[in-house]
Amino acid sequence: MAGADGIERAVGAGSVAFGAVATLSPRLFLGMYGVPDEASVRTMTRLWGTRTAVLGALLFAVEGTENRQRLMSMSAAMNATDAAMVAVAGGVPARARVLGSLTSAAFAAALAYALNQ
Numbered sequence: 001m002a003g004a005d006g007i008e009r010a011v012g013a014g015s016v017a018f019g020a021v022a023t024l025s026p027r028l029f030l031g032m033y034g035v036p037d038e039a040s041v042r043t044m045t046r047l048w049g050t051r052t053a054v055l056g057a058l059l060f061a062v063e064g065t066e067n068r069q070r071l072m073s074m075s076a077a078m079n080a081t082d083a084a085m086v087a088v089a090g091g092v093p094a095r096a097r098v099l100g101s102l103t104s105a106a107f108a109a110a111l112a113y114a115l116n117q
Helices: 002-024 026-033 039-061 063-089 094-115
Strands: none
Touching: 002 026, 002 039, 002 063, 002 094, 026 039, 026 094, 039 063, 063 094
């Protein structure tokens, strides 16, 4: 079970880190993904970042196996949905589609794996 716990902690820390970068330094975040640096996009990036950081922090804060499993299941489903939406998004740079879908898919896969251990 230590492997699943380690994956869960890594996903939580990764979510907090991704969210913090998006919230505190949206230009850096947008640049990594090749997304245009526009005021409206920076605002939406910050909003996404705060929610991502909070979900990651909740992985550390939620107690009880059943509640943690629910949170992990919902987070995995959210990330899988995000991956699919980004992959087919029109008008989005190819780099952003590829990196965004791969990042979200990796988080979804890691959570799903941890849930099944």
